[in-house]
Amino acid sequence: MDLLSQIVARAKSNKQRIVLPEATEERTLRAADRVLAEDMADIVLIGNPNEIKQLAAQWGLNSVDKATIIDPENNPKSEEYATLLAELRKKKGMTIEQARELVKNPLYLGCMIIKTEGADGQISGALSTTGDTLRPALQIIKCAPGVSCVSGGLLLISKQKEYGEDGVLVVGDVAVTPMPNANELAQIAVCTAQTARSVAGFTDPRVAMLSFSTKGSAKHEVVDKVVEATKLAHELDPELKLDGELQADAALVPSVAAKKAPGSDIAGKANVLVFPNLEVGNIGYKLVQRLGDAIAIGPILQGIARPVNDLSRGCSVDDIYYMVAITACQAMDAKANK
Structure with missing residues (x-):
């Protein structure tokens, strides 16, 4: 099915x-x-x-x-x-x-x-x-308790079955909050994981906080924001499996993860991707949809x-x-x- x-x-x-x-x-x-x-x-x-x-x-x-x-x-x-x-x-x-x-x-x-x-x-x-x-x-x-920003989650269904859950990834934010701060980004991570559970049926969401840097490979204030958001998301939901900052290939490809983020429980195994801002998220999913022939379902509003x-x-x-x-x-x- x-x-x-x-x-x-x-x-x-x-x-x-x-x-x-x-x-x-x-x-x-x-x-x-x-x-x-x-x-x-x-x-x-x-x-x-x-x-x-x-x-x-x-x-x-x-x-x-x-x-x-x-x-x-x-x-x-x-x-x-x-x-x-x-x-x-x-x-x-x-x-x-x-x-x-x-x-x-x-x-x-x-x-x-x-x-x-x-x-x-x-x-x-x-x-x-x-x-x-x-x-x-x-x-x-x-908004739901503990949430101050609404976001848009999306189901991405790829023909590349080795990624996510048999080719299914849940991603966010792709629709609502243009430039989230670290606290808002942490909320988006928790809400997108919740969408993965409630809509995609994931029993084990594994969240990657995406960046152009992996584990300190680059220095910039936007990387710092993702690092801080990762820490805050852990505080919001201590049971959530989450890691960052990770580049997209390190989040999805085990061989790349082994080189860039050895020891990470999420790298190479992520099934939930959190984009650092709306611009990246919206452009990224549409490129995957059009060039990668993936099915995109959503946006699914989160946080209400x-x-x-x-x-x-x-x-x-x-x-x-x-x-x-x-x-x-x-x-x-x-x-x-x-």
């Missing part, structure tokens, strides 16, 4: 409630129909019920009627949500009138449903920007107390379907660690 099939199987084994706030968007509704037909998750659709039902009929989607549909313009819980939102944001000066308008926004409404335990995760981005997706999540659901994931506006129905499964796996993990 390939990795994506394993993720779907885990989602089906413990159904979670996933909000799709862009419910009248065609790819989103088609993905919801597939999820519901396969009984992979319980789906909450946000939008006008009549419009959703008409579109489902037009596109021949027979399972959409299994979803819970919430109309943001006629929601019996609107005042309850507005009161809570105003309370959450009162230090920022939000009035009840502003909150009443915001809870009609599907992205805010979805996060309020999660906040009040009506759902376990949310996915948007087929129509919305990353900023629009993240803003309500950070204002309402907030309950999973809220972002899609590319060019996403496919399959992308949304699999992101539902990934979000469900994250939700199970969030509950287990609550």
